Amino acid sequence: MDLITSILTITIRAGTSLVFATIGEILTERAGILNLGIEGIMLMGAVTSFAASFYSHNLVFALLVACGVGAFMALIHAFLTVTMRANQVVSGLSLTLFGTGFASFLGQKLGPQSNNFRLVGLKGAKFTPINVEALSQIPVLGALFKQDILTYAVYLIIPLAWYFLYKTRPGLWLRSVGEDPQTADAMGIDVIKTKYFYTILGGILIALGGAHLSLSYTPGWSENLTGGRGWIVIALVIFSMWNPARSIWGAMLFGGINAVQFRLQASGTNIPASFLNMLPYLGTITVLVVMTWWEALSKKIGAPAALGAAYMREDK
Amino acid sequence: MKILFEKRKSTSVPALFLVPLFSFMVSLMLTGLVLIIFGTNPFSTFSAMAKGAFGSSNGFSETLVKAIPLMLTGLGVAIAFRLKFWNIGAEGQLTLGGVAAAWVALFLSPSIPSALLLPAVLLVGCLAGALWAGIPAFLKTRLKVDETLVTLMLNYVAVLFSEYLYYGPWRDPKGYGFPGSAPFPDEAWLPRIMGRAHIGIYFAVVAALILWVVFKRTRWGFELSIIGASQKAARYQGIAVERNIFLAILLSGALSGLAGASEVTGISHRLQQGLSLGYGYTAIIVAWMSQLNPLAIPFVSLLLAGILTGGDQVQLMMGLPSAMGIVMQGLILFPMLAGSLFTEYRIKFIRKQPKAACVEGEA
Numbered sequence: 247m248d249l250i251t252s253i254l255t256i257t258i259r260a261g262t263s264l265v266f267a268t269i270g271e272i273l274t275e276r277a278g279i280l281n282l283g284i285e286g287i288m289l290m291g292a293v294t295s296f297a298a299s300f301y302s303h304n305l306v307f308a309l310l311v312a313c314g315v316g317a318f319m320a321l322i323h324a325f326l327t328v329t330m331r332a333n334q335v336v337s338g339l340s341l342t343l344f345g346t347g348f349a350s351f352l353g354q355k356l357g358p359q360s361n362n363f364r365l366v367g368l369k370g371a372k373f374t375p376i377n378v379e380a381l382s383q384i385p386v387l388g389a390l391f392k393q394d395i396l397t398y399a400v401y402l403i404i405p406l407a408w409y410f411l412y413k414t415r416p417g418l419w420l421r422s423v424g425e426d427p428q429t430a431d432a433m434g435i436d437v438i439k440t441k442y443f444y445t446i447l448g449g450i451l452i453a454l455g456g457a458h459l460s461l462s463y464t465p466g467w468s469e470n471l472t473g474g475r476g477w478i479v480i481a482l483v484i485f486s487m488w489n490p491a492r493s494i495w496g497a498m499l500f501g502g503i504n505a506v507q508f509r510l511q512a513s514g515t516n517i518p519a520s521f522l523n524m525l526p527y528l529g530t531i532t533v534l535v536v537m538t539w540w541e542a543l544s545k546k547i548g549a550p551a552a553l554g555a556a557y558m559r560e561d562k
Numbered sequence: 563m564k565i566l567f568e569k570r571k572s573t574s575v576p577a578l579f580l581v582p583l584f585s586f587m588v589s590l591m592l593t594g595l596v597l598i599i600f601g602t603n604p605f606s607t608f609s610a611m612a613k614g615a616f617g618s619s620n621g622f623s624e625t626l627v628k629a630i631p632l633m634l635t636g637l638g639v640a641i642a643f644r645l646k647f648w649n650i651g652a653e654g655q656l657t658l659g660g661v662a663a664a665w666v667a668l669f670l671s672p673s674i675p676s677a678l679l680l681p682a683v684l685l686v687g688c689l690a691g692a693l694w695a696g697i698p699a700f701l702k703t704r705l706k707v708d709e710t711l712v713t714l715m716l717n718y719v720a721v722l723f724s725e726y727l728y729y730g731p732w733r734d735p736k737g738y739g740f741p742g743s744a745p746f747p748d749e750a751w752l753p754r755i756m757g758r759a760h761i762g763i764y765f766a767v768v769a770a771l772i773l774w775v776v777f778k779r780t781r782w783g784f785e786l787s788i789i790g791a792s793q794k795a796a797r798y799q800g801i802a803v804e805r806n807i808f809l810a811i812l813l814s815g816a817l818s819g820l821a822g823a824s825e826v827t828g829i830s831h832r833l834q835q836g837l838s839l840g841y842g843y844t845a846i847i848v849a850w851m852s853q854l855n856p857l858a859i860p861f862v863s864l865l866l867a868g869i870l871t872g873g874d875q876v877q878l879m880m881g882l883p884s885a886m887g888i889v890m891q892g893l894i895l896f897p898m899l900a901g902s903l904f905t906e907y908r909i910k911f912i913r914k915q916p917k918a919a920c921v922e923g924e925a
Contacts, residue, residue: 325900340895344893346843480710524722534708534712
C-alpha cells in the first residue's frame, strides 16, 4: 500500500509539468495553431525562472518571469505564423532550436561569478510539498494531497479549462476559430486576435510547466532539463483528444512511466538504465500509433479541422 | 491604402538569394544585441569567430570537419522536407549509422578483405540510417502516423542505444573505464585530406550534385516535386504517392546514416560519447536556409559549420558560452520564416483611388 502511495505521489509530481504544457498546447491548437516550440519554451521557462528564484528567492517573481518569457516566445510564433503566414511546423521547430540553444547559453552566462557564471549546481528557492493534514493520511488517494502548490493549481486549471472550452461563449468562439475560421470570421469573431491570444496564453502555461521542473520536480538547472517532455506533450494533446479534462490520463501515464523508471533504478534492477530511459519515448510512439489507428476506426478523435492552416481573410 | 498579398506563380529568384543573406544579417544583429546586454563587444567577437573559423588552415579544417556531417544530414532533411515529410530524426539516423558502421568495423573486420572493409562499413552505415528512417516512413505511409513526433522520439532511442553499447557490451576493456568502444582497425579509417577533415567531404559534394540532377532532370525527381506541391494532384496523375515518399525517406535516412558512418571512421575511430554534436538538428536550419536546394546546401553548411567552430574559438579565447554559436544559428530561422512571405507572395500596395480623387475635388 505504501509503495503504491509513493509511486502515485511521484507520478502526480512528474505529471504536473506535463498537464500545464498539455493544456497550454490544447488551447493553442484549438485556435488552429500547431506550436512545436514546446520543448524550447519549457527550457526557457525553466532556466529563467530558476535564475530568478536564485537571485530573488521570490517564487512568485520566478513564476512571473517564466510567464513573461513564455508569452514572448509564443508571440514570436504567433507573429510568424499568423501575420507572416510562415509554415507552422518549421516555425515551431525554430522556436525549439532557438530555445534549446538560448537556454543553454543563459545557463552558462546568468550564474554568479563565483560559479564561473554557470547556473548548474546552484540552489535557489523551490516549491516544497504541502501536506493537507487529514486528507494526506487517506491510503493511496492521500498522494493527491502531498503535493506542491503548483500541483494544487493544476487541480483547478483542469476543470476550469474544460468548463471554459465547452460551457462558455468565448470557449465556443475559440473552438470555432480552430474548426472553421471563415465561418467564425463571418460570425464577427476576430480570428487573428483569437489566434494571437490563445497562442500566447498557451505559451504562458507551457513555460509554467518548464518552471515546475526547475523549481520543484528537479530543483535546479541542468542542460536539457526537459529531456524531450515538450515533444511528449504534443503526443499527450492527441491522447487527450484536445479535451483538457482528459489531459489527466496522459500525464498520469507518462508520470507513471517516470515513477516506475525511478523505482526500478533505485531497486538496482538488471535492466540497463539506457533501456529504462527509452520507455517514455517508446511509450510516446505507441500512444501515437494507437491513437492514429483508433482515429482510422472511429473517423474523428477531435483534432481541430483547421489545425496548421494559415488563415487568409478574403476581401469583402 | 490597402495591402494585398498575391500568391506568386513561381518563387521570386532574387528573394531566394536575398532572404537568406538578409536573415544572416538579422541574426548577426540580434546576437550582437545579446552580446551587448552581457557586456561583450560584438564586433571583436564576430571578427574573432570569423578568424577562428576561416582565418587559418587549422581553423578551416575544423570547420570542414563540422561541415561534412551538416552537408550530408542537411541533404537528407531537404529531401524529406521537399515532400513535406517533417523528418526531424536526422540526429538518430546519424547515430544509428555510426553504431552500425562501428559494428562492422569492430566485429566483422577479420572476415572482410581489407580493401572491401571501408566500403562495407559505409554501406552498412547507410543501410542503418535508412532502416531507422524507414520506421516513421512506414508508419506514415501505411498507418498515417504523424512523422514529426516519431522521428524525434527515435532520436532519443538511438542515442540511448548507442550509450548502452559503449557503456556496456562494447566498452573497451583496455579503455581505463573511458566510455567508448575499442578503436577500429586501421583499414576502417577514412583517409584524411586536411587536418582532421576527411574524404567524407567528397561524398557530400557528390551527393549534393547527384540530388540536384535527380530533382531537376529525372522523372523521379519530377514526381517527387509534384507530391511535395500537392499529394492530391500527384494521385490524379497516377503517381504512387506512398511508395515514392517511402523510398525518398529511406534515401533521406541513408544520407544521415552515411554522415554517422563517416564521423566514426573519419574522426573518432571508435564509438564514443558525442558522436553527434546536434548536427541532425542544425541540419534543419541548413535545409531551410538553403531553401531545400541541394546545390546551396554545401555553402550554407560551411557557413553554419563556421559559426560552430567560431563559437568554440570565442569560448576558448573570450570565455563566452559555447552555446553562442547555436543561439546565432537559431536566430537565422526566424527572419528566414518571416521572409518566406516575400518569396511566396507578391505584395501590392493599393491606393483607394476614388476616395483620394474625391478629397482632391473638395480641396
